[in-house]
Amino acid sequence: MSAQKNRLATGGRIDRSRPVRFTFDGKAYYGYQGDSLASALLANGVTLVGRSFKYHRPRGIVSAGAEEPNALIEVGTGNRREPNTRAPQIELYDGLTTASQNRWPSLDFDLGAVNSCLSRFFPSGFYYKTFKWPKDGWLFYEKFIRRMAGLGTGSTEADPDRYDKVYGHCDVMVVGGGPAGIAAALAAGRAGARVVLVDEQSELGGSLLSERDRSIDGKPAMDWVAAAEAELAAMPEVKVLTRTTAFAYLDANMLSCVERITDHIGPNASGPRQRLWRIRAREVILATGSIERPLVYSDNDRPGCMLASAGRTYVNRYGTAPGQRVVILTNNDTAYQTALDFAAAGVSVAAVVDLRANPQGALVQATRDKGIEVIANSAITHVKGAKQVKEVDVMSLSADGKSVTGGVRHIYCDTVLSSGGWQPTVHLHSQTRAKVVWNEELHAFVPGPVMPGQNNVSVGAAKGVFGLADCLAEGHEAGAEAARRFGFTNAAGSAAGAEAEPAAEPLRPMWIVPSDKPVGQGGKHFVDYQNDVTAADVMLAHREGYLSVEHLKRYTTMGMATDQGKTSNVNALAIMAGLRGMNIPEVGTTTFRPPYTPVTFGVFAGPDKGDFLDPIRKTPIHQWHADHGAAFECVGQWHRAWYYPKAGESMHDAVNREVKATRDSVGIVDASTLGKIDIQGPDAAWFLNMVYTNAWTKLEPGKCRYGFMCGEDGMVFDDGVTSRIAENHFHMTTTTGGAARVLSWLEEWHQCEWPDRKVYFTSVTEQWAVFALNGPNSRKVLEKVVSGIDLSEEAFPFMSWRDCEVAGVKARIFRISFTGALSFEVNVPPSYALHVWRALMSAGEEFNITPYGTEALHVLRAEKGFVIVGQETDGTMTPQDLGFEWIIGKAKPDFIGRRSHLRSDTARPDRKHLVGLLTENPQEVLPEGAQIVEHVKDKPPMTMIGHVTSSYWSPNANRSIAMAVIKNGRNRMGQTVYLPYDGKVVAARIAKTDFLQDGAAANA
Amino acid sequence: MLLISCPYCGPRDEHEFSYGHEAHIARPTLEQQQTMSDAEWADYLFMRKNPKGVHFERWVHSRGCRQWFNVARHTVTHEIIKVYPMGEPAPNLEQK
């Protein structure tokens, strides 16, 4: 247990009466309630927190917020381990377990650091150059590279936490709870608008949380924040979400936000861990603040090198000094506020090194007045110390600022704070695909015109307005204006006021701070810490001709790490502009894409996982199947009985028994999943004529007809039997998987192409339970339980239907067959399904009635060569290809797909045809999907002429049977083809698809 | 995520809808089918506009009222300029 050696005696928003124990790399520390992991580590003097991505260089904490590029941490262990979490955004709780990343075997001694010594062999584009050749080189290097380069590793176990999803709607959404955002929410809320205010931090205040002694309306700024928070909480139409990051600005003013509900309490908290908010707002006010840019100086990545604003946050908000003795490097006035606050907190500032020739601003003077040395017109040329800053070298700048001159001053320090100016946080603005524009005064990108339909306005620092009073006024006006526009007329009050900041002098843009050696020699000028991209890499990319920003990004990987270059993009762009002798906006801008910060997958899944991922559909007698030992298979969302194994039976045994019993006597299958569509209206027959390839007008009521539906491209889309119930009333059946698709298809044609036709479609799939009796004894079984009709062949012929009663239940029976055997499909209301099924089973007992599942169903239909759409077809087969020339209504003028059947390629006689395949060895069951060749060669490639679509053992043919599509197959009857697979070649003969026809099997 | 105003149900999230394809592609009449070349038929079948700008397209409220309707949408800004029923001609949006 180490003491908090950098903890200040007083100050900050931490609770010193509530110590919190946590571990980092197995070692225990104490921080305080209110600390972030970063502030607690700094308080304990832990400055080395990770190794860099490519060179494994020792790295420390750079920032105090979402922009953190270095301090990426693994939080939690086991199934809760989460990698790449930013230390400044991790709230401390008792028992928090954390670990550094990308180091092996330990953070302190890391073997990969050898990469750093070899860095001249790891230039940008290294991966491209090295592994382009030889061809297999990558395979050799990959394992090595993957181990040495990379960030943290996530858990491979299932996530044990719960996640929630919710939708929100509001008039005004305010992103950012700093002074501008609070002012906006207050104004809009007071006016009566429905407001949502989100902020990623644990409490409202934004930049005010890092201030030392600012006032608003004459009282301490955080008192104003507290009063505002209370006022907002009292408004019933206002919702304030802290610990909530708006990470994506989607179309039509929808923002995706993640609310971290219990991350700050730890895994023992009750309730969901995080919640995904999708908030649709009429107007969005972006008050997202700004991010400080680091300066690009030599060895600016040593642990202890930090943003000036971050140092200020640690001192003022967390009561923690980032180190014992600080040197500040700046090109602008804001860093002097850090110097002054450090002096006030009693933290030693060795010097402020200013890149400007002669800074004289008010803050500069105040700093001098405090006795802090200001070294003007100078640069830090070296930072010494491997795992912790020990000393800096300071030299004077030449007149043009491109080099250094004179003697070297060595200044002892353990921390270097730099400020290269401020970049408005334009990420959400940019995510709407709106442009950003370069502001010459601020030397920063500010939001450009908003996208049409994306009603938003940027205010305060997010827009490049930095004065506190201006931020408060802008926020207020934006909130009041939005509310006014939406008709909310209550008084919005007036904007809060604040004293003006001391006048500041302009910053001096200097995108590379010169050293006494050329860039790339001696020290390293890091631009992108997280992806280890240096100024020398940008220069190399430029020399090699990568001039556009997008090429630069991809070649160097600059800005492509998990931080999306929050601290590096502008610096890189400016360096490239300098190399090309262009202005920054001419070189281009980068586009920010969601997410603003990484989002865990769990929150996207939310509760939609496991059993809640997808609905499960069961037939009305599902439980009967389960009770009788059925194995189930998934057909879309349906769970269907697959086969019913008896004790000791394999699947093969069970299926053979079911198939045999059905052909020999009688089988029964639950076909309730069959798609059923009720079609009514005076134009119903006309419509069927258009969607089916065959003719329907003359079909008499009481009759059924089999049909193919084609797409307009002529390819088979679905098939099924449709029956005429009455003159203007049809009952259509579809494949189980095609039901929804067919209904949508009919609706689309009706609504979009033939809206004047009077016809109506209703899904009745779940209004009818369907049990198909098949086999020579099926009539005898049905006769025992049916009433109201004569089942004889003469009275009730094939392809007709009758209304009747079965076991006392109103039923409709169709004489259609998917097995080729005598068959009756009994349709009853689903609430009576079990009663009817049991009655049929009892009636069939004396005939050994055998329930069969989908596997036997497939074998039975294949024995007679019946096709299954989606198995024999794949979107490239016409009815003619399947051998259904007869089903095309030649006399019919028009139907969907007709014209395509006349296209030269579709009409060609040698397309792939559906045929039967009989293996030479009748015991050999071909694998479905096996490729077919005419001429076998020693090894691939061979010319493939088709493939197997269905293949089974047929107990009735007592041999293997298969269907296949083969080029010109119908004209190759009797020919032998070959199927090379599994290291062998199987010969098979092309045959007809009805395998039970007299002699079909015997001829094999 | 787009906000689409179904002409029958009002504004709803994009995920309630399914995209169809380009709108206003009339199916050739039987007479036209009989005289048109394979290439012309293929053009009707397969070729679709892909403009940078306003696109007329049809959508269906598949998880709602299941009605089809037309949408004029800007492919760059994703702005939905107009929603109008099936059968209505494409609006003249030259002013846009």
Ligand SMILES: [Zn+2]
């Ligand atoms: Zn609708």
